[in-house]
Amino acid sequence: MPDRFLPSEFIVNVDHQRCRRCKRCILNCGFGVFDFQNMTTADSSKCVACHRCVVFCPEEAITITRNPLAFREHASWDVGLRKAIWKQAQSPGMILTGMGNDKPWLNIFDHLLIDACQVTNPSIDPLREPMELRTYLGRKPARLEIEYDSQGKPVLRGAVENNIMINVPIIFSGMSYGSISLNAQRAIAIAAERLGTLMNTGEGGLHEELYPYANHIIVQCASGRFGVHSKYLNAGVAVEIKIGQGAKPGIGGHLPGEKIGREVSGTRMIPQGTDALSPAPHHDIYSIEDLRQLIYALKEATGYKPVSVKIATVHNVAAIASGIARAGADMIYLDGFRGGTGASPAIVRDHVGIPIEIAIAVVDEQLRSEGIRNMVSIIAAGGIRSSADVVKAIALGADAVAIGTAALVAMGCRLCQKCYTGNCSWGIATQRPELTSRLDPDWGAERLVNLVNSWSLEVKEVLGALGINAIESLRGNRDRLRSLGLDPATNEVLGVRPAGM
Amino acid sequence: MDGVRQASRSEEEVKVAELDARGIHYKELNEKIRSLIESGYEEIVLNGVNGQRYIGDGLVHNVRIVINGVPGNDLGAFMDGPRIVVNDNAQDGVGNTMNSGVIVVRGHAGDVIGYGMRSGKIFIRDDVGYRTGIHMKSYREQVPVIVVGGRAGDFLGEYMAGGIIVVLGLSSDSKDLVGHYTGTGMHGGVIYLAEEIDESKLGSEVRIFQADKTDIERLNALLAEFSDLTGLDVSKVDPRSFVKLLPVSHRPYGNMYVY
Numbered sequence: 001m002p003d004r005f006l007p008s009e010f011i012v013n014v015d016h017q018r019c020r021r022c023k024r025c026i027l028n029c030g031f032g033v034f035d036f037q038n039m040t041t042a043d044s045s046k047c048v049a050c051h052r053c054v055v056f057c058p059e060e061a062i063t064i065t066r067n068p069l070a071f072r073e074h075a076s077w078d079v080g081l082r083k084a085i086w087k088q089a090q091s092p093g094m095i096l097t098g099m100g101n102d103k104p105w106l107n108i109f110d111h112l113l114i115d116a117c118q119v120t121n122p123s124i125d126p127l128r129e130p131m132e133l134r135t136y137l138g139r140k141p142a143r144l145e146i147e148y149d150s151q152g153k154p155v156l157r158g159a160v161e162n163n164i165m166i167n168v169p170i171i172f173s174g175m176s177y178g179s180i181s182l183n184a185q186r187a188i189a190i191a192a193e194r195l196g197t198l199m200n201t202g203e204g205g206l207h208e209e210l211y212p213y214a215n216h217i218i219v220q221c222a223s224g225r226f227g228v229h230s231k232y233l234n235a236g237v238a239v240e241i242k243i244g245q246g247a248k249p250g251i252g253g254h255l256p257g258e259k260i261g262r263e264v265s266g267t268r269m270i271p272q273g274t275d276a277l278s279p280a281p282h283h284d285i286y287s288i289e290d291l292r293q294l295i296y297a298l299k300e301a302t303g304y305k306p307v308s309v310k311i312a313t314v315h316n317v318a319a320i321a322s323g324i325a326r327a328g329a330d331m332i333y334l335d336g337f338r339g340g341t342g343a344s345p346a347i348v349r350d351h352v353g354i355p356i357e358i359a360i361a362v363v364d365e366q367l368r369s370e371g372i373r374n375m376v377s378i379i380a381a382g383g384i385r386s387s388a389d390v391v392k393a394i395a396l397g398a399d400a401v402a403i404g405t406a407a408l409v410a411m412g413c414r415l416c417q418k419c420y421t422g423n424c425s426w427g428i429a430t431q432r433p434e435l436t437s438r439l440d441p442d443w444g445a446e447r448l449v450n451l452v453n454s455w456s457l458e459v460k461e462v463l464g465a466l467g468i469n470a471i472e473s474l475r476g477n478r479d480r481l482r483s484l485g486l487d488p489a490t491n492e493v494l495g496v497r498p499a500g501m
Numbered sequence: 502m503d504g505v506r507q508a509s510r511s512e513e514e515v516k517v518a519e520l521d522a523r524g525i526h527y528k529e530l531n532e533k534i535r536s537l538i539e540s541g542y543e544e545i546v547l548n549g550v551n552g553q554r555y556i557g558d559g560l561v562h563n564v565r566i567v568i569n570g571v572p573g574n575d576l577g578a579f580m581d582g583p584r585i586v587v588n589d590n591a592q593d594g595v596g597n598t599m600n601s602g603v604i605v606v607r608g609h610a611g612d613v614i615g616y617g618m619r620s621g622k623i624f625i626r627d628d629v630g631y632r633t634g635i636h637m638k639s640y641r642e643q644v645p646v647i648v649v650g651g652r653a654g655d656f657l658g659e660y661m662a663g664g665i666i667v668v669l670g671l672s673s674d675s676k677d678l679v680g681h682y683t684g685t686g687m688h689g690g691v692i693y694l695a696e697e698i699d700e701s702k703l704g705s706e707v708r709i710f711q712a713d714k715t716d717i718e719r720l721n722a723l724l725a726e727f728s729d730l731t732g733l734d735v736s737k738v739d740p741r742s743f744v745k746l747l748p749v750s751h752r753p754y755g756n757m758y759v760y
């Protein structure tokens with residue numbers, strides 16, 4: 001019997017008339033598609049359509065097409081389902097995948113429309129007037145009490161909690177060293193510093209080389225406690241307790257031993273070559289009271305730096321968020337079910353959790369109704385693809401958004417979803433030195449800075465159209481959103497009226 | 502400083518401060534401890550401790566803290582260096598994610614002892630609760646150690662990735678040495694038990710072996726240190742009768758996936 005039932009997903013074609021046999025494709029492909037025997041040959045079965053070869057072939061000799069092989073069509077048995085069965089019938093195990101949910105679920109952002117001023121209320125021209133995108137992350141006082149000193153000058157009474165100032169309401173999401181390369185993390189760190197915003201270590205510790213950027217870094221404390229020690233906790237501007245991740249709510253993580261080389265092992269502080277297993281829960285957190293205990297343990301260990309709690313958006317997200325706020329967190333990081341990952345079982349990535357749009361709206365609403373919205377900043381992530389998504393997320397109730405996949409795409413990622421293989425041809429989701437060395441951190445940083453600056457311009461433009469001059473005034477301002485094509489129940493959950501109403 | 506009595510043990514010329522912890526909130530207590538360390542005290546004696554959490558949390562100093570009374574949860578969490586002695590019972594979360602140092606409890610301790618600890622030693626004279634030593638890990642020359650004089654509850658050494666756990670079973674009650682699910686998901690390190698236990702208590706990722714010569718040497722050294730620090734008589738304990746639990750695989754979940 002044949003070893004594999006699976007036909008190649010893509011067909012790689014080398015135009016031998018054009019090919020000048022420079023072998024660049026052989027060097028560039030992380031998946032070993034190309035070979036050279038008198039002429040350039042390609043093994044299509046290995047191709048993941050990451051396009052590295054296409055971009056780097058000097059002769060444009062390579063084309064990659066979807067394998068046109070016709071599968072007998074069947075409305076309820078799509079090809080993906082059949083392929084999964086073939087794989088699992090061949091060797092037992094869960095189907096592993098990378099990146100974010102690729103299933104065609106309804107994308108609510110694409111069904112929300114933004115308002116603008118016409119005639120009766122003037123819009124603002126961002127070219128002429130200052131537009132404020134600056135955002136403060138952290139706990140705000142319930143009310144400000146002001147006294148007047150002897151000169152009659154107002155002074156604030158009482159202490160205000162530590163807040164982190166970011167110049168744009170866009171931060172970089174947690175992507176660990178191990179899941180991505182050090183060069184990718186360097187690029188993000190440099191960009192965060194230049195932009196006056198933040199990056200997040202993910203759960204892999206902080207490499208020595210990134211300590212100089214610590215004023216722009218949130219350090220994560222996840223269930224495996226990899227690389228977590230006093231110096232690390234005190235290095236960043238805030239600590240994040242990672243409870244869950246949008247791409248894999250409720251499950252732990254397994255970074256396979258092959259990816260734990262010398263450097264990664266040093267940053268995670270575990271031996272080389274062993275699997276880095278993150279337990280599904282933190283075993284010191286089985287309740288909101290336990291969460292409070294860890295939040296304050298971290299505050300005590302860091303001189304009361306702000307603590308963020310990252311959760312995957314699940315059905316009960318509003319009640320959970322309320323508990324997190326009351327447990328003493330300064331920020332709640334909501335990661336929607338479209339969030340990316342270095343590796344996740346496909347069943348979890350594709351079927352567990354709820355969309356970020358819904359989560360932002362219900363969490364914001366719940367915290368407001370309890371009168372505790374000021375206690376936490378909400379950071380929304382997991383499916384932010386554009387400046388329009390940024391505006392909509394903030395209008396739904398977020399204080400800021402975090403981008404992960406968008407940042408990787410800016411640095412070359414083609415969403416091939418093979419991050420878990422460690423062969424990323426773009427030098428991002430890999431630790432192979434010949435692959436990581438091709439990602440120049442300065443080049444990557446420049447692209448990230450360009451991207452975020454572009455989005456900032458667009459956000460300002462839309463704010464102007466809305467007649468708003470500060471991003472703060474957009475926060476939770478759902479009245480400036482309308483939905484198109486959403487059902488009444490979803491509209492109600494979102495707190496958004498349909499267009500025309 | 503309020504409530505601080507200064508003294509010095511002249512034989513060793515150690516600068517000692519005594520502090521009355523009664524009625525002081527943990528935040529203030531920890532601030533006081535930090536400022537005493539900054540003023541050069543090498544030993545701090547806390548009297549009247551009654552449930553204050555986070556004592557010694559995140560400290561990176563080479564200081565000795567003596568606790569008279571029962572400290573609250575997360576004693577010595579994230580700590581990196583200090584030596585803490587508790588002359589009473591301790592609660593949950595002792596040595597949570599600690600990086601180095603020594604914690605001695607001359608009594609019982611609660612749940613989640615030494616979670617994710619990477620180095621240093623925890624000596625508990627009597628029993629410990631559930632989830633002791635979960636996800637302990639070693640790194641380079643750092644090898645964390647937990648020695649329990651009494652018995653341990655369920656989930657001992659779950660997900661353990663490195664380090665050493667020893668359970669002596671010297672409790673007065675006749676319950677089993679360890680609870681259920683011992684060593685579940687274990688993929689590194691070693692658990693030593695003073696007596697053979699039923700396989701039904703074990704996670705499927707570990708197997709029972711007899712202690713060999715190197716183990717016995719290692720155990721003798723640890724027992725001497727344990728007895729010295731906790732004051733428990735271990736003369737009746739014979740390392741030659743110990744068993745050890747080792748993981749069957751360093752990659753217990755390596756075959757769970759298809760691509």
Ligand code: SF4
Pocket residue numbers: 014018019020021022023024025026040056057058059060061062
């Ligand atoms: S990179 Fe293009 S030109 Fe060079 S060997 Fe490959 S197909 Fe030929």
Ligand code: SF4
Pocket residue numbers: 050098099408412413414415416417418419420423424425426428429
């Ligand atoms: S990071 Fe690399 S491996 Fe992952 S989807 Fe992007 S291109 Fe593919």
